[in-house]
Amino acid sequence: MAIISSKQESEPENQPPAPSRDRSNPPRVDLLQPQATDYEQGKQEDSIRPQRFADYIGQKDLKEVLDIAIKAAQARNETLDHLLLYGPPGLGKTTMALILAASMGVSCKITSAPAIESPRDIVGLLVSLKPGEILFIDEIHRLSRMAEEILYPAMEDYRVDITIGKGKGAKTRSIALQKFTLVGATTRAGSLSSPLRDRFGLVQRLRFYQPDELSQIILRTAQILQTEISDDGAAEIAVRSRGTPRIANRLLKRVRDYAQVKAAAAINATVASQALELFQVDPCGLDWTDRQMLSVMIEQFNGGPVGIETMAAATGEDTQTIEEVYEPYLMQIGYLQRTPRGRVVTASAYKHLGFKPPNEQLSLLQ
Numbered sequence: 001m002a003i004i005s006s007k008q009e010s011e012p013e014n015q016p017p018a019p020s021r022d023r024s025n026p027p028r029v030d031l032l033q034p035q036a037t038d039y040e041q042g043k044q045e046d047s048i049r050p051q052r053f054a055d056y057i058g059q060k061d062l063k064e065v066l067d068i069a070i071k072a073a074q075a076r077n078e079t080l081d082h083l084l085l086y087g088p089p090g091l092g093k094t095t096m097a098l099i100l101a102a103s104m105g106v107s108c109k110i111t112s113a114p115a116i117e118s119p120r121d122i123v124g125l126l127v128s129l130k131p132g133e134i135l136f137i138d139e140i141h142r143l144s145r146m147a148e149e150i151l152y153p154a155m156e157d158y159r160v161d162i163t164i165g166k167g168k169g170a171k172t173r174s175i176a177l178q179k180f181t182l183v184g185a186t187t188r189a190g191s192l193s194s195p196l197r198d199r200f201g202l203v204q205r206l207r208f209y210q211p212d213e214l215s216q217i218i219l220r221t222a223q224i225l226q227t228e229i230s231d232d233g234a235a236e237i238a239v240r241s242r243g244t245p246r247i248a249n250r251l252l253k254r255v256r257d258y259a260q261v262k263a264a265a266a267i268n269a270t271v272a273s274q275a276l277e278l279f280q281v282d283p284c285g286l287d288w289t290d291r292q293m294l295s296v297m298i299e300q301f302n303g304g305p306v307g308i309e310t311m312a313a314a315t316g317e318d319t320q321t322i323e324e325v326y327e328p329y330l331m332q333i334g335y336l337q338r339t340p341r342g343r344v345v346t347a348s349a350y351k352h353l354g355f356k357p358p359n360e361q362l363s364l365l366q
Contacts, residue, residue, distance in 0.1 A: 082184075090244040094110065141188045141189075233267040
């Protein structure tokens, strides 16, 4: 079970040193995938996280709701109500939990549902919490049924029921817990069971960011990384970032590398555009695989409808990767549609890739 505390603690002397990582040569990653990599969970990533609401750019409505909840809880000298944050990956759910802890003046223990392998893990977490502390569980929709059952009384009555012994001699004992706040994060709110979802007093969705918000995030990150960048350079990166801060920061680092080696100058719109073209990220945020998928559907299947199995065979990708990785963004920007008969490429995608839409092709033949 992996647990991370927002407050740094010294490592025990008898604990073996952690394996060193070569930070100068990070592993190759897909630039446009919103999931965090192991390399992006290090100290440098923590340094660019905002530490307070004033530095957190975007999510205006969410920040206002949480600011009211924090001030009300502090005025009543109570713990913050349990909070569920849901939305696509890379939008700042973990950062929001850390800011909540800092605003309440408590520490935040961070774990993920897959790391909670047995009931003993979740009980140990709950018992170790101090008054008012925040327990952040990422991917909470992946909690086991047993762990959920333990959380129900913990969230409602701040107690844990454990069974001692087996058979007829088994006894149930309740352990009182300190009052705490559970912050759950998920990309699939619909996958949570209703009893668990209903126990959250606050349920809030994180939305995608606008290009102007991403530009501000990029400028702030560039300042922290001591990288010189112009407003138009930040805007050029922002429009290719798929509305996701994690992707924006990742692209900024790659553009910074390009500028340092090739351009030897500050990052402006031209330098950013040249760098991202080198990394095959086009002005709409599509990478090579996205464009190939759309091109195959247009050139081989006249734009669809195409079944998912046929798409997988034609592109060499498995069906799950197509459905969960590539299709969501293509549908969000209106380049792909799902119909009962299969996937269909839209006219906007035809124009973006330089093809003539079907209606224009028919008009030329008449």
